[in-house]
Amino acid sequence: MLDKNGIAKRIAQEVQDGYYVNLGIGIPTLVANYVRNDIEVDFQSENGVLGMGPFPFEGEEDADIINAGKQTITTLPGASFFDSAMSFSMIRGQHVDLTILGAMEVSENGDIANWKIPGKMVKGMGGAMDLVASAENIIVAMMHTNRAGESKLLKRCSLPLTGVGCVKKIVTNLAVLEVTNDGFKLLERAPNVSVEDIKNATQGHLIVEGDIPEMNL
Amino acid sequence: MINKKVDSVQEALQGVSSNMTFMFGGFGLSGIAENAIAELVEIGVKGLTCISNNAGVDDFGLGLLLQQKQINKMVSSYVGENEEFERQMLSGELDVELIPQGTLAERCRAAQAGFPAIYTPAGFGTEVAIGKETREFDGKMYVLEHAFKADFAFVKAWKGDAAGNLVFKGSARNFNPNMCGAAKITVAEVEELVPVGILDPNHIHIPGIFVNRIFQGEHYEKRIEQRTVRQRD
Numbered sequence: 001m002l003d004k005n006g007i008a009k010r011i012a013q014e015v016q017d018g019y020y021v022n023l024g025i026g027i028p029t030l031v032a033n034y035v036r037n038d039i040e041v042d043f044q045s046e047n048g049v050l051g052m053g054p055f056p057f058e059g060e061e062d063a064d065i066i067n068a069g070k071q072t073i074t075t076l077p078g079a080s081f082f083d084s085a086m087s088f089s090m091i092r093g094q095h096v097d098l099t100i101l102g103a104m105e106v107s108e109n110g111d112i113a114n115w116k117i118p119g120k121m122v123k124g125m126g127g128a129m130d131l132v133a134s135a136e137n138i139i140v141a142m143m144h145t146n147r148a149g150e151s152k153l154l155k156r157c158s159l160p161l162t163g164v165g166c167v168k169k170i171v172t173n174l175a176v177l178e179v180t181n182d183g184f185k186l187l188e189r190a191p192n193v194s195v196e197d198i199k200n201a202t203q204g205h206l207i208v209e210g211d212i213p214e215m216n217l
Numbered sequence: 218m219i220n221k222k223v224d225s226v227q228e229a230l231q232g233v234s235s236n237m238t239f240m241f242g243g244f245g246l247s248g249i250a251e252n253a254i255a256e257l258v259e260i261g262v263k264g265l266t267c268i269s270n271n272a273g274v275d276d277f278g279l280g281l282l283l284q285q286k287q288i289n290k291m292v293s294s295y296v297g298e299n300e301e302f303e304r305q306m307l308s309g310e311l312d313v314e315l316i317p318q319g320t321l322a323e324r325c326r327a328a329q330a331g332f333p334a335i336y337t338p339a340g341f342g343t344e345v346a347i348g349k350e351t352r353e354f355d356g357k358m359y360v361l362e363h364a365f366k367a368d369f370a371f372v373k374a375w376k377g378d379a380a381g382n383l384v385f386k387g388s389a390r391n392f393n394p395n396m397c398g399a400a401k402i403t404v405a406e407v408e409e410l411v412p413v414g415i416l417d418p419n420h421i422h423i424p425g426i427f428v429n430r431i432f433q434g435e436h437y438e439k440r441i442e443q444r445t446v447r448q449r450d
Contacts, residue, residue, distance in 0.1 A: 045388070046318060046319075047244040047245075047247075047388050047391055048244070048388045048390055048391050049387075049388050054447055055445045055446050055447040056445075056446055056447070057446060057447060057448075057449055058446040058448070058449075060446075061441060061444055061445075061446060062387065063246075063247060063389070063439035063440065063441045064247060064248070064375075064386045064387035064388065064389040064439070065387040065388055066244070066245065066247050066387075066388050066441075066442070066443070067388075068244075069443060070244075070245040070246070070247070070298075070442040070443045071443040071444075071445040072441060072443065072444055072445050072446070073445070081385075081387055081388055081390055082390065083322070083385075083390050083391065083392070083393070083394040083395055083422075084244070084270070084318065084319075084321075084322035084391050084392045084395055085322040085323055085325070085326040085394075085395045087319075087322070088318065088319030088322055088323065091319060092319055092337065092338065092339070111342075115315075116315075119307075122296070122303075122306065122307075122313075122315070123295060123296060123297035124293060124294050124295040124296050124297065124315045125294060125295070125315060125316075125317055125318070125345075126294050126295040126317075126318050127294070127317065127318040127319060128317075129317035129318075129319075129320075129339040129340045129343065129345065130317045130318060130319030130320070130337075130339040133317075133337075133338035133339045133340065133341060134338055134339070160343065160344050161342060161343045161344075162343060163341075163342065163343065164341065164342035164343070165342075
């Protein structure tokens, strides 16, 4: 079974040379730590930064340079700042190659819910609805089950949707799955996790074809 | 040169009254119109509709207006990190319209640019699209979203001049440029008001035509919401 860093490490393998990548808050943010350093990747932050760098050294924080999680950051050579309309032109216009975001629920047809629990938690969707409605290449990073032990990979989402039929790939603490027309197709198992474990933790339709390899981390 | 300079925040906010709709630039606490917000608390106008990506934190930004119960309705994309906001929303005291961040930006820009509405794929098939016109273009579904109508836009820039020209710094730019000229009156506050002619015309982000009043803010706290650092090796 993977921890959050393990999930991030596996997703980092999906990042290719020349990609512009938008990372959501939470596990997705960790992906930046594991991207191979022999490839060129630019991170976009939807509040208006392209070419994000690491956190600043202590004493060098700047209130005017933050990421979408409102954290102080730095920029790398070649970076740019821009307004929110232009930022979402990059996103809606499909100039961003890969979007990685967290989710509360994903359904077997690729619907995603991650912005609201009615009556309980309403933080808002931020840029998530724009990202999932537009991106060609969306990977969800999340735990396979919620804190109550219930599956987050469902036949149908029970929470209000963020987007419909948009998720292509899911990386969890247990598995890598692809969303197909017929349901969740199991691609890889996490270390020390059996196909049976994944079946038990998946409420939606799971497709298992042949031997399922273990992730190569 | 047409002069947009006013001498004080009080003069800049002349004409604001209760039950108006205001736009506020800023993302989180970055690039917010600190001086205009403080003055709105002072004036005590109530029943406001506020269009702003976020709602501040409990004791800063728009949180200050929330504390005084001056806001009737918020139109935002993300409102976490604010307990008083959550309390007012869940108790029904505060009306909240949550919309996608890109839609928020584009509804501002549409108002600025003279478009009555725009089609966006964001939110199609979700509760955000309920009651809205949808349309298919090239096999993909889009939602019709209308330009905002607002009485005042309060924006904050790094530098500006009496002509109303604005230059922003870093990611504090965010929604500020999109809101300039998107309301009946745009009030810009700047950290530094420089003499006309100093700003290089090549480097101006927002031309003065989009700004009605400009003043230099007396004080900027520029609070950091999430201070994240790395250790030196």
